[in-house]
Amino acid sequence: MLGIEEIGYYIPTERISNYQRKEQFGIDDHFIEQKIGVKQVSLKSADEETSDLCVKAFEELGRKTALEKEDIEAVVVVTQNPDRNIPHVSAMVHGKLDLSPQCACFDISLGCSGFVYALSVFQAFMAANGMKKGIIITADPYSKVVDPNDKNTALLFGDAAAATLISDTPRLVSQKFTFGTLGVEHEKLICNDGTLFMNGRAVFNFAAKTIPGDIRLLAEKNDIALDAIDLFLFHQGSKIIVETIADKLGIPLEKAPYKTYDYGNTVSSTLPILLADELHKEARTIAICGFGVGLSWASGLLKRL
Amino acid sequence: MLGIEEIGYYIPTERISNYQRKEQFGIDDHFIEQKIGVKQVSLKSADEETSDLCVKAFEELGRKTALEKEDIEAVVVVTQNPDRNIPHVSAMVHGKLDLSPQCACFDISLGCSGFVYALSVFQAFMAANGMKKGIIITADPYSKVVDPNDKNTALLFGDAAAATLISDTPRLVSQKFTFGTLGVEHEKLICNDGTLFMNGRAVFNFAAKTIPGDIRLLAEKNDIALDAIDLFLFHQGSKIIVETIADKLGIPLEKAPYKTYDYGNTVSSTLPILLADELHKEARTIAICGFGVGLSWASGLLKRL
Numbered sequence: 001m002l003g004i005e006e007i008g009y010y011i012p013t014e015r016i017s018n019y020q021r022k023e024q025f026g027i028d029d030h031f032i033e034q035k036i037g038v039k040q041v042s043l044k045s046a047d048e049e050t051s052d053l054c055v056k057a058f059e060e061l062g063r064k065t066a067l068e069k070e071d072i073e074a075v076v077v078v079t080q081n082p083d084r085n086i087p088h089v090s091a092m093v094h095g096k097l098d099l100s101p102q103c104a105c106f107d108i109s110l111g112c113s114g115f116v117y118a119l120s121v122f123q124a125f126m127a128a129n130g131m132k133k134g135i136i137i138t139a140d141p142y143s144k145v146v147d148p149n150d151k152n153t154a155l156l157f158g159d160a161a162a163a164t165l166i167s168d169t170p171r172l173v174s175q176k177f178t179f180g181t182l183g184v185e186h187e188k189l190i191c192n193d194g195t196l197f198m199n200g201r202a203v204f205n206f207a208a209k210t211i212p213g214d215i216r217l218l219a220e221k222n223d224i225a226l227d228a229i230d231l232f233l234f235h236q237g238s239k240i241i242v243e244t245i246a247d248k249l250g251i252p253l254e255k256a257p258y259k260t261y262d263y264g265n266t267v268s269s270t271l272p273i274l275l276a277d278e279l280h281k282e283a284r285t286i287a288i289c290g291f292g293v294g295l296s297w298a299s300g301l302l303k304r305l
Numbered sequence: 306m307l308g309i310e311e312i313g314y315y316i317p318t319e320r321i322s323n324y325q326r327k328e329q330f331g332i333d334d335h336f337i338e339q340k341i342g343v344k345q346v347s348l349k350s351a352d353e354e355t356s357d358l359c360v361k362a363f364e365e366l367g368r369k370t371a372l373e374k375e376d377i378e379a380v381v382v383v384t385q386n387p388d389r390n391i392p393h394v395s396a397m398v399h400g401k402l403d404l405s406p407q408c409a410c411f412d413i414s415l416g417c418s419g420f421v422y423a424l425s426v427f428q429a430f431m432a433a434n435g436m437k438k439g440i441i442i443t444a445d446p447y448s449k450v451v452d453p454n455d456k457n458t459a460l461l462f463g464d465a466a467a468a469t470l471i472s473d474t475p476r477l478v479s480q481k482f483t484f485g486t487l488g489v490e491h492e493k494l495i496c497n498d499g500t501l502f503m504n505g506r507a508v509f510n511f512a513a514k515t516i517p518g519d520i521r522l523l524a525e526k527n528d529i530a531l532d533a534i535d536l537f538l539f540h541q542g543s544k545i546i547v548e549t550i551a552d553k554l555g556i557p558l559e560k561a562p563y564k565t566y567d568y569g570n571t572v573s574s575t576l577p578i579l580l581a582d583e584l585h586k587e588a589r590t591i592a593i594c595g596f597g598v599g600l601s602w603a604s605g606l607l608k609r610l
Binding site for chain 2 (some may be wrong): 058074080081082084085086087088089090091092093094095096097098099100101102103104105106107108109110111114117120123124125127128129144173176179180181182183184185186189190191192196293294295296
């Protein structure tokens with residue numbers, strides 16, 4: 001049975017402090033600490049490309065677990081900020097890591113729901129093709145598209161990448177998933193001429209309205225009561241959205257952590273970064289849920305083996 | 306069991322004739338008809354976006370088979386020329402077609418190997434999630450990135466899209482696949498600052514060297530002799546590459562057709578366009594093989610039910 005064995009991640013060390021932007025954006029400490037929950041955002045260097053972030057996350061994974069490059073049978077990169085559109089980032093990563101010619105590579109274009117989708121898509125692909133070791137890399141550096149003077153986005157998004165080893169000796173195995181799309185609302189979070197535009201209120205309302213029901217559906221599909229789930233890892237869009245969803249579901253906040261004060265919303269990497277820390281802890285049943293660009297959402301239930 | 310039930314495609318009616326570019330590029334009829342095998346390339350109109358091509362292919366699929374939008378549980382769009390990078394094209398298509406909120410949508414970024422990959426990835430995803438109806442859309446309009454004065458690319462690539470219905474009442478079901486990547490060679494076919502660059506000789510040599518062995522591997526994995534395969538549909542990169550691969554494998558050309566004289570290499574849509582015509586014919590065992598951007602390749606074996 002395939003599942004998550006280990007996760008490595010890379011968060012660039014450079015930060016932009018939101019405290020230093022209080023005057024520019026007319027915000028206060030309460031807004032920073034309690035509303036968005038982002039004190040500073042991580043920022044890749046100008047010469048770091050998306051594929052470089054992928055390689056660094058992969059290398060961190062390699063420090064955590066023995067990884068023979070020739071054993072890797074598949075790599076998927078989840079991104080909407082590729083180095084370039086042709087070729088796919090996974091091919092560039094394949095080249096930089098000098099992986100085997102027999103290694104399957106493809107990219108998935110999804111935003112904040114990307115990790116959950118990729119977990120289902122990639123595990124199914126690997127299982128169908130008899131593969132035993134593959135890597136899901138999430139890397140969506142929004143600094144490429146964020147206008148630093150746009151209050152709706154500049155204070156929120158940080159750069160990072162995560163590399164998740166899917167193998168036949170897993171710690172966490174996935175159960176049933178849920179997926180959804182509201183394509184008619186796609187303009188609420190969109191790149192126009194290379195610059196990100198977000199209607200923050202609309203995206204918040206979408207998540208607050210949609211995700212609680214989706215989590216209930218997830219529990220129902222998996223035939224489990226909500227309070228039998230040990231941990232809920234919600235996409236770290238902002239502190240307020242995580243708390244709002246938890247509140248609507250009656251989940252205590254210690255079971256639905258918000259942790260990304262010091263680097264921000266890293267899009268599809270928020271969930272694997274949270275999961276990396278939980279992999280070696282006790283929670284036996286973990287719900288994960290991503291939501292955002294598309295508008296799109298996906299939830300999954302993970303069980304410890 | 307899931308498989309291919311029906312395929313619809315859309316090729317824009319506008320054409321650019323290669324005969325009218327003989328002087329500009331210093332080419333002759335032999336080059337046009339026997340080497341590249343592209344007499345004219347199809348061209349989308351300036352206001353047709355990638356998602357529009359997807360919708361038109363979907364509509365053509367809907368003319369061929371009864372399709373209730375609320376029954377569609379998943380859509381994948383294969384492209385490296387999205388309308389924009391955020392959001393994914395499948396979300397925009399979801400919105401334009403007004404599909405169900407429960408419909409899963411994601412894009413795969415791959416070039417000429419994209420359809421074969423998508424067939425494996427998407428069917429595995431659907432099966433793992435208990436889905437019965439989904440659509441693979443390929444739409445990679447290279448006119449967005451081709452320099453009309455670049456002989457290496459302008460004479461070859463045409464615009465098109467194809468929509469493939471994957472369902473539990475299939476005509477063709479896939480057997481085992483092969484996949485491969487040569488990421489170190491990715492610069493041989495790449496977009497630089499929005500313009501496609503192709504080292505035609507290098508890509509030709511890669512395909513001529515790699516694909517025959519991959520087809521032999523495909524046959525071996527599927528425990529079938531090459532001459533027991535009724536039809537070989539190779540990515541229509543050019544007439545000469547299709548004939549070279551067939552020749553190296555000792556396959557007669559009538560079993561490895563080249564057909565894209567009148568619209569050119571439509572990237573990931575070449576295979577579903579060829580397959581659309583074969584779906585209602587006799588071939589019982591069909592090998593399909595895509596190769597190109599990445600460099601990447603994938604092959605699959607399809608059997609008629």
